[in-house]
Structure formats: C-alpha cells, structure tokens
Amino acid sequence: MTLQEMTGSAHNFEECMKCTVCTAYCPVVPVNPRYPGPKQAGPDGERLRLKDPEFFDEALKYCLNCKRCEVVCPSGVNVADIIQEARIRYSKSKPKLRDRILASTDFMGTMVRPFAPVVNGVLSLGITKSVMDGVLAVDKHRTFPKYSFEGFESWFKHNAEASQKQYKEKVAYFHGCYVNYNFPQLGKDFVKVMNAMGIGVELLDKEKCCGVAMISNGMSEAARKNALSNSASISKVAASGMRILATSSTCTFTMRDEYPELLKVDNSAWRNSLLLATRFIYEAVSSGRKKLVFRDSYKARIAYHTPCHLEKLGWGIFSTGLIKMIPGVELIPLDSNCCGIAGTYGFKKENYEASQAIGKALFDDIASAGADFVACDCETCKWQIEMSTGNKVLHPITVLAEALDLDLTAEANK
C-alpha cells in the first residue's frame, strides 16, 4: 500500500488544506452568520465529530446542499457530502410537521390533486397564506406551485402510451414529482420532442420521488426507501439496454450521486444509463444519429441559468449547446450564481430573507440581460426566478418543442 492510499478518507476530507475557497463561494455564509461555513461545518468539524459526536452542531441544517463548495474546492474534497452525512449520522432534531409536508412531494401530490382547482384557489388566498405563515412557518411571500388536475402519468396512459408502440427505439422517462403533480406540460413537451426524433417513451413500472427534499429535511430513512424502490425500477429498464431520461437536473443529480454517496444505495448497475434529457438529445444530434429541423420563424433572446446541481453534474454545456443549435436564438449565459430557493429551503419562513438575499446577484444579472425569457433545467429555480424577477422561465425541452418544426423533424428521422 502506498502512502497516498493509506491517507484516503471519507469524502476525501483529509485532502482539505484549509484554503477557505469553499467558504468564499458559499452562498449562505454572507447572509446567515449562524451558519459556520462549509470549511468549519465540513472537514474541520469532521475531525472533531470523529473524536466525539457531541461536537455535532445543529446549525449544519442551514447548508443548502447546493454543492458549490465541491465545485470550487481545489483539493477535490466533497465538502457538502461531509456536511450532509454528518446531519444524517448525528442530528438529533426531528423534522417538524411543516418540513414533513414540504418534503413529502409524492404524498401531497396524490392526496391533493383530485381537489386541484379548490386547493390551488385556497393556497393562493391571502388568509391561507397568513395561516400557513403563522401555523406552519411556510413564508407568506411564497406562491405555492399550482397542482394540476390531471397528473402527467394519467395523461400519458390515456393519451400517449398506445402510440408509443410504433417506435422501434425507446427511452424510459423519469418525470419527477413536479411534472406529475404540478406541470404536466413539460412532460408532454418531452414526449413531443422524443416522438419527433423517432423515439418512443415509456414510464417506469413504479416511480417515486427521487428523495432530494427528504434528504434536506432530515428524513434520510424515507429517502433511502424511495431510492431502493427507484433503483429497482430503473435497474430493470437499464438491464434491457434502454436509457432513462429525466428533465429535472436535481432528480438526475440526486439519483446519480446522492444515492451512493449519502444514502448508500449502490447504483453502479444503472448510473451511466440515467441521463438528463438535454444531454441525450445533444449527443444524438451532434453524432449525426438524429436530426432536428427548426422553424424559420422562431426568434428569441434567451438567458440561460445553470442550476447549482447541474453545475455540479457539469452538464450545463449540453443544455446550452442544444439551445445554441436553434438558428434564431441569441443565448446569453448568466453568471454562475445560486438562485437561493434550494428546493424546500426557501419556502420556510425562517429562510425567506436569506433565500432572497442569496438570489439577488442572479436577479440583477437577469435584469441586465434584457432577454425575452430565462431558460433553466430546474423546477425550483423556475419558481424562484419567476416570483422574484417577473421573468418567464422555460425548460430547454419546452424551448425545443416550441422551436422545432415537429413534422419536418419527424420526417427527417424516419
């Protein structure tokens, strides 16, 4: 065994040389003095916790898990993984009712959706917002994403499933909670684009929430159950050689990287089969395997925001590369900044101000970009940007669905 092998450590924490670059880029540190910062909360604290778990500090809950510390670390330390694993291992605080509600996207979606028109109306009432603010500590400034009356899964079964059989090439689609319960249109756009490329879409036998909101709300046991269930469904499809595509960058990141690192669910059998939709399409088109035909009349000036988890995946180039293929588009890459919402974090009353302060640099950048709209692969960034800037946010797949000449594209891929 070499000296280097002997010094290996969990999440590489022994590699930390205390340069504090992680803290310099942490979006939470400047807005929340109660957060000890990634260096202190991560590798520094880990040394103490290994000695005695009593050194665990509940203030680690202020970490957004945005992973920016890991992206900038010159020494390859997985700072955020150290922090999140410490929370899982040592935290004694139990998630509050509010946190359980926010994190249980599947449960809430299933229960609430049949009453969608009523619930959407009630959730948008001033009095409801005040009650939620007072009783549940969900900040009253937030607008809850609307629930959709008909979920994506149900729409797919009734309107699309039968026609998918005509395609020889198939992909499986991990739609995520957001597409299923709140915004089926994105799923419909995905099916439209895939079909135009001559590719059929299947759903998994059983899809559960990826678990990201549970991880960040201290419900790692529940998250692990979901991970095991999803892993079983995905394995089956991956074993047949099929790719599994997702439109949410955070679901993709969670299943690829958080499952093995934090939830200790082995995904090596299918990790490389799970791709973000934009990467799959970019690769299919740039290799010449598939063709996209765009409408001449499509013109747009688009500002692209790379979500934190997509930044960590390192796949933003596929989304921007795809948008750049559209002849009538002028693309403005926005500076790398966190929008501040971090999933359920920004919905909590105690985090509202911090959340908006974190996002300010991005909001200012969007204001000066003068774009027709913002494009982004993350649903929670979309809520935050739309609420905070008034700019419309579209998923790159929706941009494609609008810019493509679907008939000519289908013709070209026959």
Added chain:
Amino acid sequence: MKFQVIIIGGGLAGLTAGLSLQKKGVSCAIISSGENALHFSSGSFSGECPEEVVPLFAEAGVVLNGDPSKDSWRLTPSGSMQKVRLAFEDVTLYPSEKVKASKVLIANPEGFIDFPTAFIADGLSQQGIPCKVKSFSLPCLKTLRESPSEMRSVGIAKKLDCRINEVAGAIHKLLDGEDLVILPQVFGLTSPEPVRALRDAVPAEISFIGNMPPSVPGIRVQMQLKKAFERAGGTFLMGDTALSTEISEGTVRFIRTKNLDSHILTADNYLLASGSFFSKGLSSTMEKIYEPLFGLDVDYPAERTQWYSENVFAPQPYMAAGVVTDADLHPMKDGKPVTNLFAAGSILAGEKNAGMALTSTFKVVKKIAL
C-alpha cells in the same frame, strides 16, 4: 464535443490562453478542477512579463499597473520590498526599493487576524518612515464576528464593498497628517469600483497589501477573466477534472473527464496548463515525481534527498520540477515531442512565477493562432 483547443487548467495561464485565443476566433474549452492559484495571489506579477497581457486584461476590465519590461517594487505583508513587474490596481508600485511616504497609517478592520500589521510597521520603521497601527470597526462587521472562523478577507469584502462611504469616514477619523494609508486587501470582490471609490474618498494615498488567503483581488480577476472568456464564446468546465487521454503516433486523440464520463472531448490542439503540485498538475510518490494525465517526461533531481533543502527558508529544489518541452513548448513523452500538445505556466520545469507563466502562455497562443 469538439473544440479547436482544449485547455487543461483554469488558472492564470489557462484563462489568459483561453481568452486570447477565443478573441482571435479560436473555439476553446477550459477544464478547471476546482478554483486555482489566483485565489492565493499577492496582487502582483514578478518575472519578465509579455506586453500583450496589459491590453488583453484591460479588455476584460482588469487594470495592470507597472511596466512589463522594467522592475518596480511593492511593499509585502512581511514588511520587505519585492521586485515585481505588474500589479493589480489595488497594489501601489514604487520606482525604487523604498516606500514613498512621510507618515503612514496602517488601518485594519477590528478582529481581522489575517493581516500582519506588526511586520508591516516594522518594515516601514526600518525604512525610517514613522507609522501607527489602528483598527476600525463598523456595525456590519459585528454580525461577521458572530462566526469567528468566517472573519476572513472575502467575508469582510462582502460586507464592506457596499459601504465604502462608511469605511472612508472611519479612516478619515483615524487620519492625523498621514500621506499613506495601508489597508488589507478586503475590498473589491466582484468589481474594482470599491477600491477606486475608497481612493477617491480618502485624502491620502491608499495601498492595499496582501493578507492571508483567499485573495480578494485574485478572486475578482479570476471572475473577470472567466466572464470575458465565456462572453467571447468560450466553454468553461468548472469543477470538472481531466481524467484520462490517449496518445498515439505522437498526438493526443481525446480527453475524458470525471463529469462527462463516456462523452469524450476532442480538439485540434491541447494546452496543458494544470499548474504545479498544489493544483495537481504534478504528483509524487516516495520514489518519483510525475505528470498524472499524459505521463509526460518530468525533470527533477534523481536522488530523493536532493528534492528538498533542510533549510526551510531556502529555495526547495522540488518546486522547480516540471515537464520537459522542445523549443516550441511541445512536452516530451518518452523522449519524443507530442505534436498537438503544448504546455504553459507552472507545469513547466524551472523557475516559476507569473511572468514566466504569461510568457510561455503567449508563446503558445502565437503558435496555435498562426
């Protein structure tokens, strides 16, 4: 994905090459494994610097003072004078080895322990310049001190950059006929404006002297260069690592990265600007020093006992280790040059400084853009 040039390393050499090439219409991707040595910058460049760097940086909004072909001097945090060529606008340069001032105020934000005021005062008194050390405080710094580990340069800059008038007021109160004010580099994180505004508001010369890392001016310059590179159409792969490659018949065929796994990156030319040991451009075992990505030939003393000097203050021979190249900066592998690969910056064997990094970078840019 295909580019004309793939640059491995997003530090001073990599960013300068990328920006320069992209401006000439050469499509570039930079693979940057975490942030780079600019985050530890003193704010000045020593060693002979190429003239081209001044206008290139100016276009990105980075002002470089000094003369690339003539020595100037700066006051260092240890109180000594250092010979340099160029410096960010935060740093004051002197034409000789002497600070120009009759009386100096060294002002430090209260509770900031990363700024060695006593060394600086000692250095100035050895030059026969009287000085006093004072601290100043603003209400906004109190919240920063709630978390003592975060009372660092970047945290302070985030608080003070939007309160330059308050800072100027606090310094004004401490002034008593001093014609030079020395401050730590805790201003101007996202733009040089706070540095300029403070100079305008205080009736004395201000010099910003380096403190313990991270370097606020270094981070700002890195962000300005990266932004200019991306706005010029360049692709910056932040937080990704070049993992493997294939060299056949003396040419690099592709690069595989950690994040892009099966998606290989290809280019006509490749530039290795991956830095020295700290940036993992070089690695070592007990037996050898090696270049981990391409397995290039590395020059270093044969005997391990010759790698270092026992005098900790003496130059350490291992620091001069680096890849060997031909006259055109093509690195050698097994004694033969790799023809579509270049090397620049501190990965090169020999003396290392910013001037040498920039000189080698521009030499490569000229070869590629021909």
